[in-house]
Amino acid sequence: MHHIFKQGVKQKPVLLLLHGTGGDENSLLALAEMIDPEASVLSVRGNVLEHGMPRFFRRIAEGVFDMEDLAARTEELYEFLTTAATKYGFDHNQIIAIGYSNGANIAANLLYEYSDALKGAILHHPMVPNRHATVPEQQTNVFIAAGVNDPMCPQQEATDLQTMLVQAGADVTLEWETNGHQLTMSEVQKAKAWYEQLFV
């Protein structure tokens, strides 16, 4: 997968950046810098193109996922993380995903498919990736930022995602913004405070 790797302080987590539809591996670099300037960064570009816009998996319509492609792309990303850990010499168990929108959805699906993919996740405006999944045991810490007026992700998406992850054992913090689908500075600051409490 196309990606950027930036070596940080060895003992720090590795921030896995997953952009939204139409973004790329450069889109969230500034975000990682705000969350933890000393952490290593692995920023990945989605392998799917929708009218020329990179995404992490196909969708049939807005909010309607191609479940077969989601499963295959999630496996591809999981395998890429294993390969990258070997190549760059970082600990596979130290990965904290930061995803926005489509990137948050594939990060959520990594949690729905694997108990050992992520140490933690910051999910900006995610949806439930798969309502039929049985989420494997999770010992992860998850931060969700959602917008009360998000036309792409109704409030139920964030609350159901929280419920399903908590039932699997994850520790989930859900923060609401009085905004829509956009990624705001206020939610990034809340994510940073959450991150610093747990990982610094």
Ligand code: MLT
């Ligand atoms: C998705 O397809 O993952 C969601 O609708 C969010 C997005 O459009 O990126």
